[in-house]
Amino acid sequence: MADNVKIGIITSSDRASSGVYEDISGPAIKSYFSERISNETEWEYRLIPDDYDQLVATMRELSDLKCAIICTTGGTGPAKRDVTPEATEEVCEKILPGFGEAMRKVSLQYVPTAILSRQTAGILKNSLIINLPGKPKAIAECLDGVIDAIPFCIDLIEGPRLEFRERFGKAFRPGEKSKK
Amino acid sequence: MADNVKIGIITSSDRASSGVYEDISGPAIKSYFSERISNETEWEYRLIPDDYDQLVATMRELSDLKCAIICTTGGTGPAKRDVTPEATEEVCEKILPGFGEAMRKVSLQYVPTAILSRQTAGILKNSLIINLPGKPKAIAECLDGVIDAIPFCIDLIEGPRLEFRERFGKAFRPGEKSKK
Amino acid sequence: MADNVKIGIITSSDRASSGVYEDISGPAIKSYFSERISNETEWEYRLIPDDYDQLVATMRELSDLKCAIICTTGGTGPAKRDVTPEATEEVCEKILPGFGEAMRKVSLQYVPTAILSRQTAGILKNSLIINLPGKPKAIAECLDGVIDAIPFCIDLIEGPRLEFRERFGKAFRPGEKSKK
Numbered sequence: 001m002a003d004n005v006k007i008g009i010i011t012s013s014d015r016a017s018s019g020v021y022e023d024i025s026g027p028a029i030k031s032y033f034s035e036r037i038s039n040e041t042e043w044e045y046r047l048i049p050d051d052y053d054q055l056v057a058t059m060r061e062l063s064d065l066k067c068a069i070i071c072t073t074g075g076t077g078p079a080k081r082d083v084t085p086e087a088t089e090e091v092c093e094k095i096l097p098g099f100g101e102a103m104r105k106v107s108l109q110y111v112p113t114a115i116l117s118r119q120t121a122g123i124l125k126n127s128l129i130i131n132l133p134g135k136p137k138a139i140a141e142c143l144d145g146v147i148d149a150i151p152f153c154i155d156l157i158e159g160p161r162l163e164f165r166e167r168f169g170k171a172f173r174p175g176e177k178s179k180k
Numbered sequence: 181m182a183d184n185v186k187i188g189i190i191t192s193s194d195r196a197s198s199g200v201y202e203d204i205s206g207p208a209i210k211s212y213f214s215e216r217i218s219n220e221t222e223w224e225y226r227l228i229p230d231d232y233d234q235l236v237a238t239m240r241e242l243s244d245l246k247c248a249i250i251c252t253t254g255g256t257g258p259a260k261r262d263v264t265p266e267a268t269e270e271v272c273e274k275i276l277p278g279f280g281e282a283m284r285k286v287s288l289q290y291v292p293t294a295i296l297s298r299q300t301a302g303i304l305k306n307s308l309i310i311n312l313p314g315k316p317k318a319i320a321e322c323l324d325g326v327i328d329a330i331p332f333c334i335d336l337i338e339g340p341r342l343e344f345r346e347r348f349g350k351a352f353r354p355g356e357k358s359k360k
Numbered sequence: 361m362a363d364n365v366k367i368g369i370i371t372s373s374d375r376a377s378s379g380v381y382e383d384i385s386g387p388a389i390k391s392y393f394s395e396r397i398s399n400e401t402e403w404e405y406r407l408i409p410d411d412y413d414q415l416v417a418t419m420r421e422l423s424d425l426k427c428a429i430i431c432t433t434g435g436t437g438p439a440k441r442d443v444t445p446e447a448t449e450e451v452c453e454k455i456l457p458g459f460g461e462a463m464r465k466v467s468l469q470y471v472p473t474a475i476l477s478r479q480t481a482g483i484l485k486n487s488l489i490i491n492l493p494g495k496p497k498a499i500a501e502c503l504d505g506v507i508d509a510i511p512f513c514i515d516l517i518e519g520p521r522l523e524f525r526e527r528f529g530k531a532f533r534p535g536e537k538s539k540k
Binding site: 294 | 455
């Protein structure tokens with residue numbers, strides 16, 4: 001039987017957190033993983049402003065709460081208030097540059113400004129932190145570009161064993177037979 | 181009417197700066213942007229040796245002079261005197277790894293040694309700094325790989341609104357209709 | 361006549377170094393270069409645990425022994441004991457991000473988990489240090505993705521002039537005629 005898994009979602013947005021508009025990015029991340037992952041899932045959701053200290057504190061909190069995956073949305077561009085990658089680098093013990101490369105590569109198929117994204121990913125204790133873009137469409141595109149590497153990554157950091165729903169094929173693990 | 185824009189060019193070369201040969205890289209950057217950008221443009225041009233301190237000081241000077249774009253040429257390889265990326269990382273508040281990735285990807289279509297380039301880009305106040313290679317042909321190839329992301333990047337760092345000349349199509353901005 | 365060259369190989373593996381199994385990764389690196397490089401070659405081989413301090417000390421030792429190329433194998437993943445990229449960044453004066461990008465790109469053709477590799481490369485004095493994966497098949501794939509940039513890189517850091525065996529074509533050097 002598959003392990004339970006806890007997934008953390010951090011929406012970083014000055015406007016959404018102050019009620020100017022509703023956060024649609026956080027829910028987009030939740031529906032992406034709900035549709036894909038067959039494990040029983042618990043969610044931790046935080047809506048905060050684009051603030052470095054709150055980002056740092058919230059990533060640490062969700063890691064302490066044993067989230068295997070922590071996805072941020074927003075704050076990865078070149079503007080002054082964009083500080084999500086900096087906060088991610090601050091808290092992570094290891095940075096995984098392949099995630100940023102892969103996500104920019106996917107996004108470049110849709111918009112030339114994907115070059116401007118500074119999104120990255122890294123490991124904090126037993127959590128994989130992934131920076132996602134702000135727009136729901138771009139969130140799904142980026143996750144499609146990296147999702148097949150996530151279950152084995154979580155194995156390597158001693159998290160729960162993730163499984164995909166039948167229609168997505170077996171989660172890839174090197175050395176295990178695929179039945180996709 | 182389009183804003184005026186100021187573009188800075190820093191040629192970093194021991195030999196060109198000491199008069200051993202003429203700098204052709206700086207002028208190649210100028211003609212690339214002149215041909216592409218339709219805004220009224222002012223230029224700041226500096227020819228300096230491959231020297232870390234002078235690179236740092238010159239990037240800061242051109243940013244203080246309100247250059248929206250600052251292009252360097254030279255000094256991005258693995259040799260001892262190649263220190264342009266280090267100087268760029270020193271002055272920039274944010275590094276944009278997508279630029280280096282995109283430029284290496286383009287150059288790899290021409291030479292396998294493109295892997296050796298450490299070129300990067302970043303934000304210093306209201307300036308986008310981009311490291312370009314030394315050879316005019318490679319300069320144009322690299323700029324072709326990133327030019328479509330530049331106008332929106334300059335918007336995000338609160339610089340002037342850049343426009344392309346008619347034949348290059350409308351400068352891309354997410355959410356704006358393209359008429360290319 | 362071609363220069364002699366010294367190549368260093370560092371296998372970083374807790375289990376191989378404690379005798380649990382035999383190291384097959386180090387020998388795979390040796391046969392790759394033996395087959396490709398026509399220079400007279402001397403080898404320095406070290407088998408050590410996944411230990412940061414020993415990695416740092418061993419890379420420095422092999423650089424002091426004038427190895428033009430130092431390849432590591434193992435320790436580039438997201439797990440706690442994976443510290444090879446950290447040790448590489450500690451000793452290197454310059455990091456060459458194009459190597460990691462190119463190697464991940466090649467490996468992604470074979471396994472989606474290539475995204476998880478944090479492998480990098482850099483320059484320590486007159487040595488090019490390259491992090492390779494642990495599996496012999498992946499070692500050859502990654503080296504295929506970067507080998508054509510290595511001879512010119514070694515020229516730039518004032519190492520010996522590397523040549524390829526006839527059947528691989530002339531080693532690429534910008535500005536030199538190819539006779540491939």
